[in-house]
Amino acid sequence: xxxxxxxxxxxxxxxxxxxxxxxxxxxxxxxxxxxxxxxxxxxxxxxxxxxxxxxxxxxxxxxxxxxxxxxxxxxxxxxxxxxxxxxxxxxxxxxxxxxxxxxxxxxxxxxxxxxxxxxxxxxxxxxxxxxxxxxxxxxxxxxxxxxxxxxxxxxxxxxxxxxxxxxxxxxxxxxxxxxxxxxxxxxxxxxxxxxxxxxxxxxxxxxxxxxxxxxxxxxxxxxxxxxxxxxxxxxxxxxxxxxxxxxxxxxxxxxxxxxxxxxxxxxx
Numbered sequence: 001x002x003x004x005x006x007x008x009x010x011x012x013x014x015x016x017x018x019x020x021x022x023x024x025x026x027x028x029x030x031x032x033x034x035x036x037x038x039x040x041x042x043x044x045x046x047x048x049x050x051x052x053x054x055x056x057x058x059x060x061x062x063x064x065x066x067x068x069x070x071x072x073x074x075x076x077x078x079x080x081x082x083x084x085x086x087x088x089x090x091x092x093x094x095x096x097x098x099x100x101x102x103x104x105x106x107x108x109x110x111x112x113x114x115x116x117x118x119x120x121x122x123x124x125x126x127x128x129x130x131x132x133x134x135x136x137x138x139x140x141x142x143x144x145x146x147x148x149x150x151x152x153x154x155x156x157x158x159x160x161x162x163x164x165x166x167x168x169x170x171x172x173x174x175x176x177x178x179x180x181x182x183x184x185x186x187x188x189x190x191x192x193x194x195x196x197x198x199x200x201x202x203x204x205x206x207x208x209x210x211x212x213x214x215x216x217x218x219x220x221x222x223x224x225x226x227x228x229x230x231x232x233x234x235x236x237x238x239x240x241x242x243x244x245x246x247x248x249x250x251x252x253x254x255x256x257x258x259x260x261x262x263x264x265x266x267x268x
Contacts, residue, residue: 042066043159044089047073048080048110049103054095061148068152077106081113088116091155096133097123097144104136111137112244115230116214118158122151127172130165134173137246140164161217192255193241202239203257205232210249210258 045068047055055073062070071089074080080092092110096103107119120140124130130141140158142151157164165173198206201222208218215229222229233245242248252258 042069043091043155044069044071044087045091045093045155046071046080046083046089047093047095048077048106049075050093050095058093058148065152068155077109077113080106081110084114084117090116090118090159092117092119094119094121094138095123096121096129104133107133107136107138111246116216118155118214120151120155120158122146127169130169131172131176161212161214163212192251192257193239195239195241196257198236198239198257202232202236205229206236206248206252207258209233209236209245210252 045062047058047070050058050073059070062068071087072083074083084092092114094103094107094110103121107121110117110119118139119137120142121133121138122142123144124133124141125143125145133141140154140163142154154164204222205218208221213221215226215233218229219226237243237245237248240248240251242251249258
């Protein structure tokens with residue numbers, strides 16, 4: 001099966017927000033394509049903080065995989081988030097080897113400013129680093145020595161709503177949860193703001209958000225539109241007086257709003 005190619009999208013030069021915006025206005029950048037067969041649309045990816053060599057290697061390898069399409073490369077999270085507003089996609093790849101705190105800050109920024117996209121980080125080996133990126137909003141990761149096929153398997157897993165991780169990382173995550181749980185038991189519970197009067201539907205949406213579901217998955221489970229889910233999430237954040245989903249989940253657990261509901265973590 002021959003995959004439809006992306007027209008006029010270069011992976012050899014990182015984009016700034018201004019450059020990407022001008023290219024979209026001039027028509028040089030097009031929406032990422034989909035496969036024209038019964039297997040459904042390809043998984044669409046972009047790369048943040050990658051090098052020319054990495055981008056070219058990914059492009060060459062992805063061309064041989066019929067269920068993936070790689071679009072632009074960006075040198076900063078703001079430009080990537082802007083692109084995602086006009087070109088919805090499935091996965092944002094972030095190269096953790098591109099700097100010290102830059103990629104981590106980018107993951108935090110993207111987690112706050114994109115809706116549907118899963119963030120997968122490449123180049124993580126230390127458990128401490130992995131936990132830090134997961135806490136920042138990453139949905140998956142691969143190590144520095146991971147093969148291209150291992151990267152694709154992680155991408156497929158996060159797109160299925162799974163959180164693949166090594167047994168060592170899973171054990172660390174559960175230890176962290178147990179520590180936080182013990183700390184919370186010793187502390188007086190936070191009080192919800194007076195505006196936090198959630199409807200039954202909003203509570204259902206918040207529970208699914210806490211379980212790690214994305215807007216499309218929530219819409220499917222509740223049999224409502226994705227736009228309706230977005231509206232519910234927006235109202236939930238306003239009522240709880242928080243800035244993003246992660247803060248809403250944290251507040252809900254700390255106040256008992258989501259009593260006995262814990263996100264599910266899968267280990268391969």
